[in-house]
Amino acid sequence: MSRVFARAAVLALSITVAAPALAAPQAGADMILTNARVYTVEARQPWAEAVAIEDGRIVAVGSAAEVGKLRDADTRVVDLGGRLVLPAFGDAHVHPLFGGLSRSRCPLQDGKTIADYQALIAKCVAAAPGDGAIYGVGWSDALFPPNGIPRKELLDAVTTTRPLIFESVGGHTYWLNSKALAVANITRDTKDPPNGTIDRDPATGEPVGSLQEAAMELVRHLIPPPSAAEIQNSILYVADHFNRLGIVSWNDAGVDFGDDGGSAMVDAYKAVMDAGKLTSHVTVSLKWKNERGMDQLPSLLRAAERANALGIPTNTVKFYVDGVIPQKTAYMLAPYQNSDERGAPQIAPEVLKQAMVAIDARGMHGFFHAIGDGAVRLSLDAIEAARKANGAKPTWHMVTHLNVVDPADQPRFARLSTFAQFQPTWASWYDYMDLTVAAIGPERAKYIYPAGSIVRAGGKLAYGADWPVGSANPLEGIEVAITRRTAGDPNARPLLPDEGVSLKEAIASHTINVAIVNGFDKITGSIAAGKSADLVVLDRNIFDLPVYQISGTKVLLTLFEGKPVAGAWADVDAGSGR
Template identity: 30%
Template sequence: MPNSTIHAETIIKNANIISMNPSQPRAESLAIWSDKLLAVGTNDEIDGLRGSQTNIIDLSGSTVIPGFIDAHIHVLYSGIRHVMQEDCALDSIESIIAALKLRAQNTPAGQWVMGFKFDDTKTDENRFLTKHDLDIVSTKHPVMIAHRAGHDMMLNSRALELAGYSKESVDPPGGRIGREPTTGEPNGILYERATDRVKNDLLPPVTSTDRRRGLEVICRMLNEAGLTSAHDAMVNTEQLKTYQEGRKNGDLTIRTYMLMLKDYFEDMRNAGITSGFGDDMLKIGGIKLVSDGAIGSRTAFLSKPYIGSPCDHGIRAMEPEETQHWVSRIHEAGFQVCTHSNGDAAIDMVLTAYEKALKENPKTDARLRLEHCTVVNPDLLRRIKASGCVTTPFCTYVYYHGEKMPFYGEERLQWMFAQRSFIDYGINSTGATDYPPGPFEPLLGIQSCVTRTDYAGRSWGLNQRITVEEALKVYTINGAFASFEEDIKGSIEAGKLADLVVLSEDPTAVDPSTIKDINIERTIVGGRTVHEA
């Protein structure tokens, strides 16, 4: 215990503390001074740190755990979309069209009407939107709807015209233009890098006000779910400015580890910036690469074809030579390399590049990251372990995206979102959701990992189930390890940051199928309450 002359600013007592600290797994009280944990112990031990000004929080038996960490989520991107676009997470194309028509009526002619979080498998019609659907929305506005998986988009005829896509257009490298089966004309669906010219050249610019409002919105949403840290998996320099402003004025209430887009690698390298630049609230993380497509929209690059589509292996977004070029340069420059790789064929390609880069420039504890790392096998697992890689698999997908699992087949599902295998092979695996593609609520992710059962009660890949205690570790200390921060957060122990979540029930003591229903009573970041129910 610290010297008794030191008085805590805040004491939490009568709590059920699950610390994630092996040397002190459980406790009933803790003390906070400034933004750090001063001590953890029994009620009597911690009461000795009480002073006349100490704030006492009596939890009457509620559970306290370390703040949740989402190691792969699109933080500011999501917030901006909530501000600028229509939420299309609706259950029918008819209702989506109606919502977009209303938005078009309130948008000046010629300006973009945009939506996000559309998911074909969640609609009654069970199909993508086409230009014919979106022409019903408007012919006076360009219309763009992003798929929830984040890799594909759907356009109306006006937007296709602006993009310059026609029957004669050739599929760009790493992308595909959806076409009418009889005429070959573009049908409005763009896959992977075919979306680049729309995203990069046509969509309206995001203003500083949009970004600032987006940060406020998303921080509130994440704090309400118990998240205290996030690894933002796609950050550009304008977003970096917004983060810096939020850090300065107090609007940033999520500790953020930023994965920067490779477009900014050269400038940062030339400025002498590497991974770890920043402080415990806002930090430059790794450089983000993308090697293949998405699980949700069935474009992940697989060694064997999708069930029912014998010629479809998904999409490889980077060629092996390009992958090796970027991996080697980024690693040599001192950055953590973070490569989106879903399918087993993509993971194999990325691992080959990692192995060569590590051989050329050996570095102790590089923690190269495989973002998502969805479809694995024993050989890939051995190589991941040997290379010291960190994985960030989707944690909420089995529960939320159950209707998509049949596309992968039972055999492959035994090796998808493979938390059990990662643990058994000694690989550091984290809690991650990729929101907006998957829901971001950590308790839902924990339930999904523990039960491997979806919203309809269907089970998928039960061999990959993990325990609640293991899932809590995945969502806390493992996430801190992925950002080289396990010494300052991820567990409840003296000297670490006071990032905490108060739960209405103990997730290790309830029916696992009800974990997602546990209430988040309070979220604390650096000793400051940022959410209270």
């Protein structure tokens, strides 16, 4: 029997350790990974010893003896020396362009103090002669207590002759110097735009140097737009960075599109894919334009149709329902602590419901940025409206961030078949959490990132780092998801430790659950016959480690469609050879 016909015969078989031998005749697999601890994330067969790969796909999973029957003279056998094998990880929330530009245009991520930021910016100004604006990303809200709002005087100390525009690590705030305010003609008389705030001195009304949410658009024209090459390089940077972390699936969470359905980001993915350099399964979420209403639906649908025709899966719409808590732009059910403010939704609730009903009816998925408990409720209400209007449909929906979730809404994720998407490492951002607690008060602070409660109520989690806002390292995320403490530090202050999840839940939420929300669960996310050979080999077995050592575990090898995209066979082969 030819190898092609043999592959077709065994493609649907997943050999369990106790399974009978495969029926003869057999042909050899291209490769067998053996002498391993294989955690499949498959309930029917969670553990195995070996995996056979043919043409980039898994053709058998089971005991070393049974899978070894697929070996012939041309089969490469890799002895993993007892190492742990997991499905390659996925990420349900990534911003590749924002992340790529944040590393190429005056990055501030390495700064730990305001003085660090000033020194980094001064170097960028010196390296770019002329009078154009200097743009960068990466300052932390936590360095500007009590509300995360920086002032222009700190940037004026660097230069008053060049516009300086620096975006927060979370992407919700611009920090400007006086020159940028002047060039953009932003004065005490400039009105706040819808869904945006010009931060002002309470005594004088003068702009202090920070713009929130939609107010950022007032200076966007001063920032040079990225070139096609910059966009492609951002994708390549992310692919390489993620592959090294064991990630081969991601969701680009908020891509812009034009009225004609065109998208520079989709075109860049197509170019990278055609060059054979897109070493991950990638899906795109189209960004709902809050400044418009239902009139944008036809162009959104054209954009999705065009992207899918180009081979870039695009079946999700990203809604930005609110802002962030420290600056009080997140939408809360009740006013902030010691305040009459409660924030405001950035999308009218009825428009949000109409949009959800419309896209759900077309088999598309909703993806909601919701940080305040009010925004979470609005998101779930919109999903509920779609479920009632359209009946049971094979659509998943997802709410991300969930900084605060009212107890009444926690069981709704299960009832509405909606995934809760947390950024697990955020539970260890103590300075940011302190700003959050100060803003919302101690009672609501009991419901920050309630992952464990949502799981206990029957809900499912799908993790997304919101990279570059947070670390994309899945092993760090797995540990913090369990401990709710700083990775590697058993003595760190925990954030609501009862909201931690189990190791198996954390792994599933970085693998198969991400594959489901990314639309790739038929081809990746678990180790089963017929799926793409997307695997990671770790240097230690995280099931046997003290939990505070999980984050220190290294990915030795990442396979995408059966080929190494990070690491090498020599890093893992204990020496069995061919």
